[in-house]
Amino acid sequence: MTLRILALATLSLVTPTRTVHAAPPDPVARGAYLARIMDCAGCHMPRGPDGTPIVENGLAGGTVGFELPGLGTFWPGNLTPARTGLGDWSETEIATALTTGVRPDRRVLAPVMPWASYAGLSAEDLAALVAWLRAQPPVEHAVPEPVGPGTPAPAPFYRVTMPAP
Secondary structure, eight states: OOOHHEEEEEEEEOOOOOOOOOOOOHHHEEEHHHHHHTTTTHHOBBBHHHHBBGGGGGOOSSSSSEEEETEEOOOOOOOSSSTTTTTTHHHHHHHHEEEEEETTSSOOOOSOOOOHHHHHHHHHHHHHHHHHHHHHHHOOOOOOOOOOOSOOSSSEEEEEEOOOO
């Protein structure tokens, strides 16, 4: 008898449930989140002479480059939809550069750009990141072109060194 009462009491606590489907996330908001956790600003946001990020310029391109032994010196590109940035690139071209490291002009991105890690983004996350980049205010800012090894750099850069064996 006690088990029967316990079973009935337990059943009375169980209520029918409805499946609630959340609205799909806003792709631009999702892209903003992804850009933040992927630290796009760490390289692509311009910096003042004292190294402070110039936040109001968004991802208009890094003002400090990276010198890679044997490869040369590279400056992070302008990721805004400006003419000097991604303005002429299609969504597919942006997604391709992010996931394969190849620009529309067929130039391969410098190895400091972690495109191999970004290749694992889901199609939805990749589309969200591209949507967010497209939604940014355009900022005209041309970054220096890459220079080969031993060529004088036209702008500040970090020197990447390899540990001695």
